Amino acid sequence: MQALLIDDEIVAVNALKRRVDWSRYHVDQVFTAQSMQEAQEIFRQQKIDFMLCDIEMPNGSGLELFEWVKIYYPLTECVYVTCHPEYKYIRKALKLGSADYILKPIDYEELDEVLCELVKRLDKATENTEKIEKIPDEIMQKLISQNVHTEQDQMIRDAKQFILEHIQETIYVEAIANQVHLNEQYLMRLFKKETGMTILEYITNERVTMAAELLVETNFPIVTVADSVGYGNYSYFTKIFKRYMGDNPKTYRQKHKTAE
Structure with a gap:
């Protein structure tokens, strides 16, 4: 499994990459990006199973990025990690189908619960594709x-x-x-x-x-x-x-x- 971390603050993205035990979530490789454009380039080269993404970034927000991902890579899940508690952001994130919405500063116990649940769902989705009922x-x-x-x-x-x-x-x-x-x-x-x-x-x-x-x-x-x-x-x-x-x-x- 591969994950992508997107945040325009390099300190934040490096801290997230370093502090999480990614092997616990069956993640073999973690990629990082500091903009929508960098993230899109990684998507074009790698299979990303899920991304942890900030919302407000220069030259393209995390919401715009996930809209793009939903079109081109619809299996990829998204968890927003942001300092914005405003309802308009949360509503838009949920409307897009994000897996969860976590506020900064990150509570790593909360993040662990979210990622455990997310990985279970990804594993189940893989299993379900093998036994889907045929539509009449x-x-x-x-x-x-x-x-x-x-x-x-x-x-x-x-x-x-x-x-x-x-x-x-x-x-x-x-x-x-x-x-x-x-x-x-x-x-x-x-x-x-x-x-x-x-x-x-x-x-x-x-x-x-x-x-x-x-x-x-x-x-x-x-x-x-x-x-x-x-x-x-x-x-x-x-x-x-x-x-x-x-x-x-x-x-x-x-x-x-x-x-x-």
Whole structure:
């Protein structure tokens, strides 16, 4: 496992690297960066499992960095380590799906609890990818028909179909771009222009839509539904589902199964 520490204060990042027993969390290598740009370069060269990141930095905040990471490296988890207790920061961090939010000065016992829980979740996510339930063909075809056949632009139609066919997997923008033979940046601009959504927003929307179908049309346990649509983090899945559908998965299932 590999970790990345990002803080514009070199003293802070070196102290964090030195004081934590990284082997306790199965971390073989720890990288450091002092800016968003340095962090992005490391991501391009290394597989980063999780990052500990400050929020306010020059030339790109930790929040902007994690938004970028969610698009290009969606499996990477993030824990914010910052001196900013303001609600607006915490809310944005949680909305992005960060694993936790720790205030400076760091309480290393608290950090230990957070990292232990994070590593357990990463290990479980790896195990779950090996035993995901197959989405019933009728549900898959229904969503593909609704989303792909109404799209006018062939490139966007192909991109949507690729996303839906790989909805149970980790979906990288690079893979979508390769499928439709477009530059990544051009694809993201075209997708936003044609659909009104970013690729990440579309993926999230389709995962929630598919989860809703599975909750009503199957008897899969809710944690299995989460895994089946690409969410290894159950609590994050519940949070996202409620934001989109207005109810948590359990309540949504009860309402719609009863309605039928």
